[in-house]
Each structure stands twice: as structure tokens, then as C-alpha cells.
Amino acid sequence: MASQEIETLAQALSRLPGLGPRSARRAVLWLIKRRETALVQLLGALEALRDRLVECGTCGNVDTTNPCAICADPRRDARSICVVEDVADLWALDRARLFTGRYHVLGGRLSALDGVRPEDLSIPALIERVQGGGVDEVVLAMNATLEGQTTAHYIAERLEGLPVRVTQLAHGLPVGGELDYLDEGTLAQALRARRPMV
Numbered sequence: 001m002a003s004q005e006i007e008t009l010a011q012a013l014s015r016l017p018g019l020g021p022r023s024a025r026r027a028v029l030w031l032i033k034r035r036e037t038a039l040v041q042l043l044g045a046l047e048a049l050r051d052r053l054v055e056c057g058t059c060g061n062v063d064t065t066n067p068c069a070i071c072a073d074p075r076r077d078a079r080s081i082c083v084v085e086d087v088a089d090l091w092a093l094d095r096a097r098l099f100t101g102r103y104h105v106l107g108g109r110l111s112a113l114d115g116v117r118p119e120d121l122s123i124p125a126l127i128e129r130v131q132g133g134g135v136d137e138v139v140l141a142m143n144a145t146l147e148g149q150t151t152a153h154y155i156a157e158r159l160e161g162l163p164v165r166v167t168q169l170a171h172g173l174p175v176g177g178e179l180d181y182l183d184e185g186t187l188a189q190a191l192r193a194r195r196p197m198v
């Protein structure tokens, strides 16, 4: 029988994506054996996350500064905005190091089934950003899922009439593919071959 503390930690860890109760328990044991090293390090990292992370008021990225490092970087092209569903997608694209513009995180995708409406996402903020001027291109980098593509088409429609080029990742993306799971080469290829949205 494990102590209440161990049980609590194992339960908390088992809720993490990719971890079940069994691997959570193994992680706890692993940490207990490394109380002075790995556990201290993990505690420090978790505390830093809790205390310092903020959401960027411009793009929705998560960082320790607001605006985030990407929005604040003068070397990044403010005229090009890449729209993604989630922060994980932003990180995946940025790891590929091919896109030199800025980002806009929607915070999800439109879904009739789950009742996610445009105003539940940061779509109005995106339209405002583009209306504010100084943007030449909006790259829609939604996942190649039905909901991702519905979201992309909706945004393209909303941007119609604004003086901006709307492009979309090339369909080198596997159908149903989620950006975060793609290797960097595939992502880079999809970005390089991006095409105008009709």
C-alpha cells in the first residue's frame, strides 16, 4: 500500500497526456529514488511555470513575457501571420524554423459537435489584427482534419475583402494529420508549398 502522498501524485500524473496509472506510478517511484536531483529539478521547473508563464496578448502564445519573444522579435516579419489551432502547433512550426513571420493562436477549432463557435476562439482578435493594417499574408495552418479545414474556410471567408493574401498549408499533410505529430521535414514542405485559399 502506497502512502496517501504517493497516491495523490500518481493520480495527478496519470492525468497527463500519454501517461496511464501504471506509468504514472513508475514515474513516482523513479522520482522518489532521485529525491535530491530529478525531483528538485522538476519542482523548480513546475514552480517557474506556475509563477512566470503568461499568455501573449497579441498572438496567444505562452511565454514568460507579454508580448511573447516571437512578437517582440524585430527580426520576425510582422507582415506575415501564421494562424494555428493550438500553442503546440505554433511550437511545432517554429521548431521547423522555416516560418519567419509571426503567429496567431486560435485556441481550438470550430466544432458544431462540441459547440465551439467563432467567438469562442480568437477569430475576432485575428480579424482585428489584420484590419489594423501592416499585414500582407495570412497563412492558415490548421490541422488536416474536417474541423480544422472548416475553421480555415470560415476564416478565409471572414478575411475576404481585406487587402491580405490568404494562403493555406499544402496538402502534403496527411488527411487527419495533426501538425504537432508531423516530422519537421514534412511540416517544412507543407509550409514551403503553401497555396492561395480559394
Ligand SMILES: [Zn+2]
Pocket: 056, 057, 058, 059, 060, 061, 067, 068, 069, 070, 071, 072
Ligand atoms: Zn506573441
